[in-house]
Amino acid sequence: MRRVTLNFVRQKGGPGDKIMFRPPPMSRTTDPYRQDSLPPHRIAKTLAKTGIDKEFIEYQVKQFELGKRHLGNMMGVDSELMTQSDINQAIQYLFPIALFSKRSRPIMKHPDEIFPKTATLEVDENKRPKNPFFFSVNxxxxxxxxxxxxxxxxxxxxxxxxxxxxxxxxxxxxxxxxxxxxxxxxxxxxxxxxxxxxxxxxxxxxxxxxxxxxxxxxxxxxxxxKTGTAGLSIEVKQQKQSLNDIEGFLESDPFDRVSIAQGAKFTAKATVELRPCKDNEEAEVTVNEKLLSEHFDYIQDREQVMFPISVTKMYGKFHVKATVEGGGRSSQSNSVRLALSRAMVPFLEDNLVEKLRLSGMLTRDPRKRERNKIAQPGPRKKKQFRKR
Known part of the structure; x- marks a missing residue:
């Protein structure tokens, strides 16, 4: 146990003299591994971030063995035969306490159970951490x-x-x-x-x-x-075939030739799953498991969705399965258009990809709703001015 010397000083001045308690200074020079200023759970958090020092752990193990021998002498038991349950019973008998918080109760456990097992901190030649996020929370x-x-x-x-x-x-x-x-x-x-x-x-x-x-x-x-033979991740064969050849795609398993992309505008977010059509198969375009004409009532919104296909002249080549949520009809159609354009990139020639890029279909619209201002009814609207 740590011996604490209470230093009392007399503060002069004011209404009468007051006797105040001055805490003893930390003896970091004599004992660099002393961690009494922090409770065990705070030490664990600090070490989880900075890494555990081997010398620090060796010191804590020696202190644990010394305290274990002291407990054995006080209880009249051989310290070598004491288990963790015996240590807990001895502490409860010698230091009876009725505090509700478990952190306030005295404990004595092996350092491996208190301090987390962390990797050694990587530092450079100037003893600075190499991790650029060292000073973040995690x-x-x-x-x-x-x-x-x-x-x-x-x-x-x-x-x-x-x-x-x-x-x-x-x-x-x-x-x-x-x-x-x-x-x-x-x-x-x-x-x-x-x-x-x-x-x-x-x-x-x-x-x-x-x-x-x-x-x-x-x-x-x-x-x-890896989840076993039935759930192994699909191995990609490095074939030197062009992704532009859709007939080559159709010769392989169609489920291995799926392109998924995301798009967004304002608060609307869309995901498009694109699959190439087989021979004599009619292309389907669905949005939220509904036909395109059923989900978008206005023809302008349907034209926005199909604009990437009309620009690249890829009519009837793909099955389009889109899911969209949030926003209104205009933002939903624009988000689906962006996701569809991004999903088509692996299947297109270079000149068609450049055509999509120049048309602005591969770039998200960065505009957002402007926030309301303090003491104003809206983002730009001001209160009515009154002279008197």
């Missing part, structure tokens, strides 16, 4: 989210520049699974919150369904889980 997750978001941004930029993927990476949600909460926690050596898990699943699926996902296949494989 450095490992922030770094992972940045890698996924940066990969998605670079894929979007490649599509805007008119680049075509060299090969197509199929995605089947029925056979491909991603890391769960426990496996991701073990990989990152940190506890995973539910909102972080939802954010991770959203980013990894968005990257996996991107037409340019083949450029980051190594990143996807790092978080993909």
């Amino acid at each position: 450095a490992e997750f922030s770094n992972l989210f940045f890698l996924l978001a940066d990969a998605i941004h670079k894929c979007d930029q490649a599509l805007k520049e008119g680049r075509r993927p060299e090969r197509f990476l199929p995605y089947d949600p029925l056979t491909q699974r991603w890391m769960g909460e426990q496996k991701l926690s073990d990989l990152l050596n940190t506890k995973v919150a539910k909102y972080n898990m939802r954010h991770f699943n959203s980013l990894i699926r968005r990257l996996a369904t991107h037409p340019m996902a083949a450029d980051y296949e190594h990143l996807l494989e790092a978080f993909r889980v």
Whole structure:
């Protein structure tokens, strides 16, 4: 146990003299591994971020063994034969306490049970952390989210520049699974919150369904889980065939030739699943499991949806299955048009992709509703002026 010396000083001045308590200074120079200023759960959070020092753990183990011998001497028991339950009973007998909070009760456990097992902190030659998100709340997750978001941004930029993927990476949600909460926690050596898990699943699926996902296949494989022979992820054969040849697509399994893309405008978000049609098969265009004419009543909205197909002259070549939510009819039709244009890129020639890009169909409309201002009835509207 730590010996604490209470220092009392007399404060002069004011209405009478007051005796005040001055806490003793921390002896960091004599004992650099002393952590009495923080409770165990705060030490665990700090170490989870900075990494555990081996010397610190060795010191804590020595202190645990010393305290265990002291408990054995006080209880008249051999310390070598004491288990964790015996230690808990001894502490409860020697230090009876009725505090409700468990963190306020005295505990004595092995350091491996108190301090988390984390990876060693990587530092440079100046002893500075290499992780750029070290000072964030959760450095490992922030770094992972940045890698996924940066990969998605670079894929979007490649599509805007008119680049075509060299090969197509199929995605089947029925056979491909991603890391769960426990496996991701073990990989990152940190506890995973539910909102972080939802954010991770959203980013990894968005990257996996991107037409340019083949450029980051190594990143996807790092978080993909093998689920047995029936659920193995589909292996992509590196064939040197052009993605422009739709007849070559039809010779292979049509379920392996699916393009999925997302689009948005204002608050409307759309997802389009594009499949090539087989011979003598009529193309279908559905929105939210309804025909195009049933979902969009106005002909202007239907023209907006079919504009990418009419520009590229690809009538009757694809099955279009779109899902859209949020926004109004105009924003929904524009979001479906953007998603359809992005999904068509892997199937088109370079000149047709350039045509779509010049038409502005591969770029999202950045406009948003302007927020209301303080002390105003609307974004721009002002109150009526009264001179008197």
